[in-house]
Amino acid sequence: MDLHSKYPALADLRTRAQKRIPKFVWEYLDSGTGDEATKARNRAALDRIGMMPSVLHGEFEPDLTTKLLGADLPLPFGIAPIGMSGLMWPDAEGHLARAAARNGIPYSISTVATQSPEDIAPHLGENAWFQMYPPRDPEIRRDMLARAKAAGFDTLILTVDVPVASRRERQVRSGLTNPPRLTPRLALQVAMRPAWAAGMAKRGMPHMRGLDKYANAATNGLSPTAHVGYLLRTAPDWDYVGWLRNEWEGKLLVKGVMRAEDAKRLEGLGVDGIWVSNHAGRQFDGAPAAIEVLPEIAAASDLPIIFDSGVEGGLDILRALALGADFVMLGRAFHYALGALGPKGIDHLIEILAQDLRANMGQIGVQRLSDLPAPLPLTPHSNY
Numbered sequence: 001m002d003l004h005s006k007y008p009a010l011a012d013l014r015t016r017a018q019k020r021i022p023k024f025v026w027e028y029l030d031s032g033t034g035d036e037a038t039k040a041r042n043r044a045a046l047d048r049i050g051m052m053p054s055v056l057h058g059e060f061e062p063d064l065t066t067k068l069l070g071a072d073l074p075l076p077f078g079i080a081p082i083g084m085s086g087l088m089w090p091d092a093e094g095h096l097a098r099a100a101a102r103n104g105i106p107y108s109i110s111t112v113a114t115q116s117p118e119d120i121a122p123h124l125g126e127n128a129w130f131q132m133y134p135p136r137d138p139e140i141r142r143d144m145l146a147r148a149k150a151a152g153f154d155t156l157i158l159t160v161d162v163p164v165a166s167r168r169e170r171q172v173r174s175g176l177t178n179p180p181r182l183t184p185r186l187a188l189q190v191a192m193r194p195a196w197a198a199g200m201a202k203r204g205m206p207h208m209r210g211l212d213k214y215a216n217a218a219t220n221g222l223s224p225t226a227h228v229g230y231l232l233r234t235a236p237d238w239d240y241v242g243w244l245r246n247e248w249e250g251k252l253l254v255k256g257v258m259r260a261e262d263a264k265r266l267e268g269l270g271v272d273g274i275w276v277s278n279h280a281g282r283q284f285d286g287a288p289a290a291i292e293v294l295p296e297i298a299a300a301s302d303l304p305i306i307f308d309s310g311v312e313g314g315l316d317i318l319r320a321l322a323l324g325a326d327f328v329m330l331g332r333a334f335h336y337a338l339g340a341l342g343p344k345g346i347d348h349l350i351e352i353l354a355q356d357l358r359a360n361m362g363q364i365g366v367q368r369l370s371d372l373p374a375p376l377p378l379t380p381h382s383n384y
Contacts, residue, residue, distance in 0.1 A: 079105065083112035096334060116212070162279070
């Protein structure tokens, strides 16, 4: 099958994924929180960013390579962490890690993944990132860091924009709990998705394997969107970042930054990169679009800037890079690809994004990502 003729865009993968994974899984993956206004703002704000076409540059091959955190990377994007990835598709973390290693791009695994750092260790490439929800107990923190390092993760991501559990009303209405419990309602949804069901039957219902050794406390009384991780983690403060900087010898990124003053203060604490993100609208429905705050944050800090939230194609990646990002991460997108086509969907999405980058760079007459022009504001009725 020619995947590019049948699924030429991420939108095609998203549509197919919705038809192949159970509804309660889809609601977990696709939903935001509240009325999903922040999720919508992310998309609308990206659509307002234009780039002026430029002609008569002759033939050239766009160069998609970039540098980040001392590494030479073939593409300006990577795979962002999503909790419970293995719920979206059997062995999701393994498939994503192997595809990232094949393509030379960063792969990020979540603290609340369905596979542990030890499980994933044999599949990691040279750009392995571990995303940490901050444990309260210092001994658990140290143990988690030691496990990540021993498994081969060289970059640590501290996620700071989840001080409390989000509500994610669509997820609640779907009946999904953590860990998932197959009620008759959910079992019927599973029966309607045979490919997903067959894969899960081989591996068993997913749970947060990386937290097994710490899960001594009962989880009764937690909200449906919470899980054992909420019993272990805390809302970090500035001292927490300082402690982590002293304990972790590798690269340290802080994810969830939306204020320029916070980026500047983090730079003073010795972190290696700022990750601009509003958690793709999954945590707080009153936030501005992440792309709107990106330029001010990039101007305030000399650190590498990573961006996510609402990215759906190569043009969005160029928009973020033009506004000050050094690198872009996608989370939902890679899980749509998995849900749509299984493991081959990951490589297909990487090809889609790379082709889209080349096509758009050709239109604006730019051979290197470092030469992107300043973007233009667009309106719904723009004549550009």
